[in-house]
Amino acid sequence: MAVSFTSFTLPRAAVTAHVLLTAGDSRPGQLFVSERVPQHDGPETVLEMLNRPEPFFAFRPDHEKKEAALLVSKTHTVSVAVDHQAPIADPARLNAAKVLALELVLAGGSTLRGHASVELPPHQSRLLDYLNSSREAFFVVWTDATTYHVNRDHVLYARPLD
Numbered sequence: 734m735a736v737s738f739t740s741f742t743l744p745r746a747a748v749t750a751h752v753l754l755t756a757g758d759s760r761p762g763q764l765f766v767s768e769r770v771p772q773h774d775g776p777e778t779v780l781e782m783l784n785r786p787e788p789f790f791a792f793r794p795d796h797e798k799k800e801a802a803l804l805v806s807k808t809h810t811v812s813v814a815v816d817h818q819a820p821i822a823d824p825a826r827l828n829a830a831k832v833l834a835l836e837l838v839l840a841g842g843s844t845l846r847g848h849a850s851v852e853l854p855p856h857q858s859r860l861l862d863y864l865n866s867s868r869e870a871f872f873v874v875w876t877d878a879t880t881y882h883v884n885r886d887h888v889l890y891a892r893p894l895d
Contacts, residue, residue, distance in 0.1 A: 744768040745774050750812040752792055752805060755887065757841050762794040764813065764851050779815055782806060783871040783882050809869060811887040818880045820847045834894035837874065840887040846894065847874040847881065860893040 746766040753759045766777040772863065788872060789804045830850040839843045849872070851863045864872070874881045 738873050742785055747793075748779055748815055750779070750789050750792075753811040753839075753841075753843070755806070755809045755813070755840055760792075760794045762792055764790055764792045772842075778818075779813060780871060780873055780882055783813060784869040785812075807884070808886070810884055811841065811843075812884065813846070813871075813882040815882075816874065816880070817878050831867075833858075833860050833863060835860055835874065835891055836882065836888045836894055839883070840889060845874060845881060845883070847876045849874055860891060864888075865893060 746768050747763040748766055749760065749761075751761045752764070764779070764782070766779060766782045766859055768776050788807055790807060791802045792805045793802045805813070820867045830852045831850045833848065833851055835849055839845060849860070851858045853862055853866055858868075871882045871884055871887065874883055
């Protein structure tokens, strides 16, 4: 019996999110992450999905037909906001991380104030070090209620609030 691999898909989990695009379009809806990943137990995180090399992700806006999904360009995504998630899931890593208060001014003029959990050597734990520590497109800023996945290419400037 032949198996058709054209219909093969990995299980996905829907995550309620709010997507802000470069054109100023801001939409609530759902995006989709893998239910399993090889690097850890549990589902893929939104940050992991956004930092995968594929240039688009599937997003189903609220108030659209159940089948209707948009394929959103990561390049034109300013931020993706989800209900608060722990910035670091591992308690040992969380205890070792330094928390920085910061403000970001994003393309389009919106301002985001929040915190970043920095996992860098103590002598390299400034906001500048955090922002420059990775080549990945997206990084996390969190508040008590929301976790923001921010595209570093759309940050006009950042300043520490500590």
